[in-house]
Amino acid sequence: MSATTIRVLIADDEPMVRTGVRTILGTDPGIEIVAEAGDGHEAVELACRHRPDVAVLDIRMPKGDGIETLASLGRLVPGTRVVILTTFGEDDYILRALGGGAVGFLVKAGEPEELLAGVRAVADGAAYLSPKVAARVVAHLAAADAGSSAGRRSSARARVDALTLREQEVLSHLGAGLSNARIARRLRVVEGTVKAHVSAILSGLGVENRAAAAVVAHEAGLISPTPDPGPSNGHAPGGRG
Structure with missing residues (x-):
């Protein structure tokens, strides 16, 4: 591209x-x-x-x-x-x-x-969950737990708490749909550092991609999902992290 x-x-x-x-x-x-x-x-x-x-x-x-x-x-x-x-x-x-x-x-x-x-x-290599879709996914997962939504939220929270504070901060931005480049600008670090954090987050949460990590973030109550429209021009491609 x-x-x-x-x-x-x-x-x-x-x-x-x-x-x-x-x-x-x-x-x-x-x-x-x-x-x-x-x-x-x-x-x-x-x-x-x-x-x-x-x-x-x-x-x-x-x-x-x-x-x-x-x-x-x-x-x-x-x-x-x-x-x-x-x-x-x-x-x-x-x-x-x-x-x-x-x-x-x-x-x-x-x-x-x-x-x-x-x-x-x-x-740009990010995941993007419509806030309405994220809410439906989290609600469905909670309902599928036979009424143990509190237990599911607690489990998600525990998985998030096992991350470092910096990784949790990156996850909150990832869950809101920001790309690595935009997260780097928010945190005032180089993009490679963000990519390393994202890889550690995926491993720590035991998920395969950013979308799955975003669901865990929403389920744990880490973020309040809102669309991040980003810049109006195109983006360079990104990878798994």
């Missing part, structure tokens, strides 16, 4: 949704729509052909839903980072996508600024 352009694939079986996503992303000169797909199989084919930086996927599509498409992209186009579009009432899908490697979750009924912020964040 160039320093100024984020190449995006849109996949949704509803033409009006694709048009809306395209229109919103088109307001940012640093984002280029390279392909659009109406089902999961087409999304994978086009991703292999165009190698986008970010794929914005509907969580439910014909011929391979968002979860199946996510898995295929992970195998065939691992450099493409995935943002999942969801609606309320799809908590199980969200949790499966989180476990499958998605790094962004957005609500279709959310604000346009969230879509722009989410695409920019994941392109």
